[in-house]
Amino acid sequence: xxxxxxxxxxxxxxxxxxxxxxxxxxxxxxxxxxxxxxxxxxxxxxxxxxxxxxxxxxxxxxxxxxxxxxxxxxxxxxxxxxxxxxxxxxxxxxxxxxxxxxxxxxxxxxxxxxxxxxxxxxxxxxxxxxxxxxxxxxxxxxxxxxxxxxxxxxxxxxxxxxxxxxxxxxxxxxxxxxxxxxxxxxxxxxxxxxxxxxxxxxxxxxxxxxxxxxxxxxxxxxxxxxxxxxxxxxxxxxxxxxxxxxxxxxxxxxxxxxxxxxxxxxxxxxxxxxxxxxxxxxxxxxxxxxxxxxxxxxxxxxxxxxxxxxxxxxxxxxxxxxxxxxxxxxxxxxxxxxxxxxxxxxxxxxxxxxxxxxxxxxxxxxxxxxxxxxxxxxxxxxxxxxxxxxxxxxxxxxxxxxxxxxxxxxxxxxxxxxxxxxxxxxxxxxxxxxxxxxxxxxxxxxxxxxxxxxxxxxxxx
Ligand SMILES: Nc1nc2c(ncn2[C@@H]2O[C@H](COP(=O)(O)OP(=O)(O)OP(=O)(O)O)[C@@H](O)[C@H]2O)c(=O)[nH]1
Ligand SMILES: [Mg+2]
Numbered sequence: 001x002x003x004x005x006x007x008x009x010x011x012x013x014x015x016x017x018x019x020x021x022x023x024x025x026x027x028x029x030x031x032x033x034x035x036x037x038x039x040x041x042x043x044x045x046x047x048x049x050x051x052x053x054x055x056x057x058x059x060x061x062x063x064x065x066x067x068x069x070x071x072x073x074x075x076x077x078x079x080x081x082x083x084x085x086x087x088x089x090x091x092x093x094x095x096x097x098x099x100x101x102x103x104x105x106x107x108x109x110x111x112x113x114x115x116x117x118x119x120x121x122x123x124x125x126x127x128x129x130x131x132x133x134x135x136x137x138x139x140x141x142x143x144x145x146x147x148x149x150x151x152x153x154x155x156x157x158x159x160x161x162x163x164x165x166x167x168x169x170x171x172x173x174x175x176x177x178x179x180x181x182x183x184x185x186x187x188x189x190x191x192x193x194x195x196x197x198x199x200x201x202x203x204x205x206x207x208x209x210x211x212x213x214x215x216x217x218x219x220x221x222x223x224x225x226x227x228x229x230x231x232x233x234x235x236x237x238x239x240x241x242x243x244x245x246x247x248x249x250x251x252x253x254x255x256x257x258x259x260x261x262x263x264x265x266x267x268x269x270x271x272x273x274x275x276x277x278x279x280x281x282x283x284x285x286x287x288x289x290x291x292x293x294x295x296x297x298x299x300x301x302x303x304x305x306x307x308x309x310x311x312x313x314x315x316x317x318x319x320x321x322x323x324x325x326x327x328x329x330x331x332x333x334x335x336x337x338x339x340x341x342x343x344x345x346x347x348x349x350x351x352x353x354x355x356x357x358x359x360x361x362x363x364x365x366x367x368x369x370x371x372x373x374x375x376x377x378x379x380x381x382x383x384x385x386x387x388x389x390x391x392x393x394x395x396x397x398x399x400x401x402x403x404x405x406x407x408x409x410x411x412x413x414x415x416x417x418x419x420x421x422x423x424x425x426x427x428x429x430x431x432x433x434x435x436x437x438x439x440x441x442x443x444x445x446x447x448x449x450x451x452x453x454x455x456x457x458x459x460x461x
Contacts, residue, residue, distance in 0.1 A: 011120070012043040013073040015062060015138075016127035018052040029330045030297065034127045036247075037152050040267040041159070046121050047073045060137050061130055067141055073121040076143035120144075125152060129298070132181040150177060150300040156269050157303065165227070166272040168220040169306040175213050177300070179206055238287045238399040238444065240279075241317035243342065245334035246270075246294030248323045249357040252382035254291040257392060262291055269294060274313040283396055284426045285403075285444055290317065295341050297333070304341060311345050319398060320352040326370060326379065327361035353398075355391070357382055403442040408451055409459040411436040417454065 014034050018027040027050070035045045049070045051062055060067055060080070071078030123145045124138055130148045138146045147155070154174050161170040182205055242250040246268045254262050258277035263270055272293050279287040290313040304311075314320060322338060324331040335354075342348055354377040356362075356370060362379075371379065378394065380387035403426070410417050418437055421427070424447050429440035443451070452460045 009042055009044040010122050011046045012038045012123040012125050013047045013049065013070065013121040014038070014045060014125050014127060015066075015070055016048070016050045017056050017061065018050060020054060025329075026333070029333075031127055033297065033330075034125055034149060034152070037149075037156060037268055038123075038125055040156055040269070041152065043123060043125075049073070056128060056130070056134070059134065060141060061126060061128070061134050067138075070124065070138075071142045074124060074142040074144035075120045076141055078141055080137055080141050123147060125149075129300070135181070149298055150303075153269070153296065153300065153303065157272060160269050161272050163273045165220065165223050166310070168216050168223070169310070170272070172213055172216050172220065173300070173303045173306045175209050175216075176306075179209055179213075182206055182209070238285060238402075239276075239290065239317045240287060240319040240321060240395060241290045241292055241314040242321050242323055243292050243314050244294065244323035244338050245325070245331070246296050248294065248325045248331075248334070249382045250294065250323045251291050253321075253323060253355070253357065253388070253391075254289060256382050256385070256388040257395075258289050268296070272307075272310070274310045276313065279392065279395060281392075283399075284422075285424050285447070287395060287399055290314070295334075295338050297337050299337070299341065304344065308345065311341075311347075314342060315345055315347045315350075317347075317350060319395075320347065320350050321355050322352055323355045323357050325358045326356035326366075327358045353378055353394075355380065359387070360384065400442070402445065404445055404448050406441050406443055406448050406451075407461050408439040408441055408455065409436050410439065410455065411459070414455065417451075421451075 014031050016027070016031050016034070018024075022030075031048055031050065035048075038045055049062065049066055051066045053063065057063055062070060068078035070076075121144060124142050124147075126135075126138070126146065126148045128148060129150050130138075130146075135146045135148065154170070154177050157166075157170045158174055161167045182202060242253055244250055247266070247270075251262045251264045251271050254260065254275065254277070255264060257279055259280040260275070260277045262275050262277075271291055274290055274292050276288050276290045279289055292314050293307055293310050320342070322335060324335055328334070339348070354374055356374065356377045356379040358381060359367070359379045360381040360383065362370065367379070370377070378391060380391060382388065405428075408421070410421070412435075414436070421439060421441065425439070425441040425443040427439060427441055431438050448460065
């Protein structure tokens, strides 16, 4: 055995409830995805505790038996001092009976490891959004830190944010997530403080955080305004945005299509900043490609909202490439997630093409099935230069269809326009005569309109 295996990463255990309407495959995929999120944060997942229920248990998410199993991983007691009160307090007899009936057969602790031999898990990761009091109860029963899905995603975003804009967006999301959870820590919870005093201190702390959030929002708005002007300046460029689930291969395609060095990694949410580069080899007029933040199931609403300006890159594109990892059996539901986030930001009417990426990992059988199911999709591998050349050609063709062929006369007095024409239009032919520069061009409709406005109808035909 390798020596290095003795230095363990911090360990975590995943807890989830399989709710009605969620089938086994979907439930497993969601827990596995949470496991990948944890690995991205540097944790080693040592176990999963899952239970089928109608709803999450009000106080503790899981039922008693499953809670004991969970605590087996963390070395906690599996109980709350006032568990009966917490779980049952506000309920009448009928509701208690119903809960007993809903309890699944596997609500027992047979899966728990012998806590003395297995490594103790330091973190309980819950695959749902839970309330601050559920988190606190789980923490007490398990004697471990507890994070829910949103908390984990926010933490990853926090670690991966690089640009000033991304850092501001993440900080706003993080503080927004923390405000309702502030009860759990700080001076305000100290025993010796009277309840009234504690509450007002808590209110004070919360107000401070809210003030900080609005300060950050102002700062973000200023940056966004600058970026807004930058975007307006490239408004007539031909733009394609790569969108899709996290880890689908958007940045890999971006690299391949533009020859840029954007960050690629086998971890979730590697990219948080939108990057824009020109398609390479370059075309005239040029085509811009943007890489965007990836999506995920149950992406917290606040987080989507705080990345709105980053997602503007997608909203303002003239073509969207929906990139999926075709080798991932869950890619269809991942595509649904991408579509629904994009329609939330108002990008659902933009023309789009589906890209079945990681085709090199797809078996011939699956390839045949997918080709039949998605006849219009572009199947490729971002790692294959030949595939990338094919996509490059398809993009050029797509945008060239929209170009207009015009003949333009630039009188010598307007010679300053010649440079702009050369950089923004494809020159098919040109010559100089006694009147001026005569161009035969392929141009974007918007550019043709601008030339008409500047040179007059007679000079642009
Ligand atoms: N086998 C194979 N692996 C690929 C392909 N495209 C990307 N990958 C790998 O998939 C992983 C994720 O790729 P990225 O390009 O970072 O994915 P992304 O969509 O930008 O991910 P986020 O930025 O997290 O949203 C990396 O390990 C890539 O090397 C492909 O066509 N084939
Ligand atoms: Mg990326």
